[in-house]
Amino acid sequence: MKVAYHFMIPRPPVPELDGAVQEAIWLRDHFGGSIHYLYPTDRFRRWLPSGLCGVRQLAELRSLDREVDLHHLFSPGLRAYPALRGLSRPLVYTLLTGLDEAVRPGRSGFWSRLSEVVAPDAHALDLLTASGLPRVVAIPPGIELESFSSVRKPPGGEEFVLLAGSAPWSVGQFATKGFDMLLEVASELPWLRLVLLWRGALHEEIARRVASAGLGERVEIHQETVAVAETLGGVHAAVALARGPRLLKAYPHSLLEALAAGRPIVTSAGLAIGDLVRETGAGVVLERHDRGSLREALERLRSDYPAYRERTERLDLAKFSRQRFLASYEAVYRRAVSEGAGR
Numbered sequence: 001m002k003v004a005y006h007f008m009i010p011r012p013p014v015p016e017l018d019g020a021v022q023e024a025i026w027l028r029d030h031f032g033g034s035i036h037y038l039y040p041t042d043r044f045r046r047w048l049p050s051g052l053c054g055v056r057q058l059a060e061l062r063s064l065d066r067e068v069d070l071h072h073l074f075s076p077g078l079r080a081y082p083a084l085r086g087l088s089r090p091l092v093y094t095l096l097t098g099l100d101e102a103v104r105p106g107r108s109g110f111w112s113r114l115s116e117v118v119a120p121d122a123h124a125l126d127l128l129t130a131s132g133l134p135r136v137v138a139i140p141p142g143i144e145l146e147s148f149s150s151v152r153k154p155p156g157g158e159e160f161v162l163l164a165g166s167a168p169w170s171v172g173q174f175a176t177k178g179f180d181m182l183l184e185v186a187s188e189l190p191w192l193r194l195v196l197l198w199r200g201a202l203h204e205e206i207a208r209r210v211a212s213a214g215l216g217e218r219v220e221i222h223q224e225t226v227a228v229a230e231t232l233g234g235v236h237a238a239v240a241l242a243r244g245p246r247l248l249k250a251y252p253h254s255l256l257e258a259l260a261a262g263r264p265i266v267t268s269a270g271l272a273i274g275d276l277v278r279e280t281g282a283g284v285v286l287e288r289h290d291r292g293s294l295r296e297a298l299e300r301l302r303s304d305y306p307a308y309r310e311r312t313e314r315l316d317l318a319k320f321s322r323q324r325f326l327a328s329y330e331a332v333y334r335r336a337v338s339e340g341a342g343r
Contacts, residue, residue, distance in 0.1 A: 001333060003033035004068045006084075008053045008075050009169075010044060011037040016225060017199045019253035020074055020096050023141060023325070030326050031333065033068060036060070038083070043201075044170050054083030065089050070115070070336050077246055078103060078128075080110040090115040090336035094139075098245030098271060099124045103131035115336035118329075120250035121272035137332060140272075141251050142325025145317055148260035152233040154309070158191055160302045161235040162266075165197040165254025166242075171205060177248070178241030178268075179206070181291040183213045188295065191302070195235055197254060198223035228254075232261040237301055237308075239266040243289045251276075256320055264308040266297050282312040 005024045015021040015035075024035050038054040054061060061083065065071075070090040073081070076097055084091060093114050098121065105111045116135045119125040125138040155161060164182060174180045186192045196219060198206065203223050210219045222231070232238075238258030242248040250272035255265045265283040267274050277283045284297040301308055318324070 001031045001033075001070075001337070002068045003027065003031050003333070004064045004071045005033060005035045006054070006071060006073045007035070007037050008039060008050065008073070008079070008081065009037065010039045010042050012199055013201055014199060014223075014225065017197070019141065019249060022253065024072075024074065026142070026322065026326065027072070027329060031330075034064075036064075038081075046170075046172075050077075050079040051082055053081050058083060061087060070333060070340070072333075078105060080106060080108040082108065082110055085110050085113050087113075090340035092116050092118065092332055092336055094118040095120060095124060095128075096249055097247065098250040099127050100245045100270060103127045103133075105131055105133060115340060116332050118332065123272060123275075124250065137328075139325065139328045139332070140320055141249065141253060141256065142322040143253060143256050143260060143317075143320055145260050145321050147229050148232065148257055151229050151261035151263075154236045154263070155234060159193050160191050160237075160298070160305075161193045161195060162298070163195045163197065163232065163235040163238040163254065163258065163263075164240065165238070166240040166248055166252045167196065167198045167206075168202055169199075171202070173247065174205070174209065176243040178239075178243075178289065178294065180209070181289075181294055182239065182241070183209055183215060183219075184291050185295045185298065186215055186218065187213045189298065192218070192298065194219045195231065196221045197226070197228075197231075228257055229261065232258060232263055235263060236305065237264050237266060237283070241266075241268045241286065241289065241294070242271065243268075245270040245272075251320070256317070259312055259315055260317055260320075262309060262313040264301060264305075264312045266294070266301060280311060280315055281308070282315055283308060 012018045040052045065087045072092045074094045119138045128136045168174050168177050240252045240255050258265050269287050274285045277285050284301050286293045
């Protein structure tokens with residue numbers, strides 16, 4: 001089977017550091033094919049209509065359409081992409097982020113063109129199904145669980161080390177993804193140290209903000225590929241925040257990997273992983289996106305850390321295994337190709 005994987009985002013400076021691209025690389029290595037970025041420019045533009053994605057690559061898309069068995073589209077939000085309507089091969093659509101309101105796909109014929117829509121969590125699945133979209137299935141992300149089974153114990157001492165992933169793609173996301181208030185809280189809590197996993201974008205901006213907050217000695221910024229399991233061995237917990245579910249993956253990779261390593265997490269209400277934390281007690285969920293809530297959450301996590309860590313170590317994360325992820329997509333691909341051949 002040969003698949004063309006399409007991202008409606010600018011090509012990341014280091015694609016392997018993006019969780020969604022990592023998953024596409026797994027799929028490509030398993031099924032064969034190639035990865036393409038169909039965003040019209042080299043960086044995000046708030047004013048740019050999403051419908052322009054793929055327009056500049058129409059000739060390339062038509063050529064690919066003759067070479068592949070199906071197309072797999074990854075979208076950061078529920079958006080129609082008219083440039084892909086003319087493709088003849090089956091088209092699988094993966095929604096990368098959560099949903100926070102009633103879904104209105106609109107009247108575009110693009111939606112009837114899809115072979116299957118993949119939701120990231122059960123809540124998004126219900127919303128998409130209620131919207132009238134046919135052929136919707138939920139597939140959570142996958143991680144290599146076995147890589148995190150023997151992570152060393154957290155460091156001792158008075159410091160509390162917090163890892164933060166899901167870095168901003170734009171300056172505005174320093175606020176909406178909670179990085180501004182994370183630096184503010186760190187400046188108030190002398191026992192807090194931060195390890196930031198960056199993606200090669202906006203490195204000068206985060207370095208400037210860290211210096212402005214006077215946190216240079218208490219913040220590590222990694223903008224290159226790191227051994228995540230080894231990095232998690234040097235932290236106590238992980239954090240990923242968002243003002244709304246459409247800003248992050250429903251299950252951010254950095255948080256899943258932290259849980260697999262026995263590290264509790266701090267995250268925002270409205271994300272699917274927040275529901276998991278509530279059900280299991282493996283961390284703290286912020287009900288409000290503000291500095292006071294974040295400070296309270298970190299103080300609570302630090303004071304009751306042994307109990308949080310014990311609950312985290314009992315988690316069963318089998319549904320997030322790489323093997324189950326690949327098997328789930330294999331079933332989707334086979335349905336799409338089989339139904340496409342019968343049309």
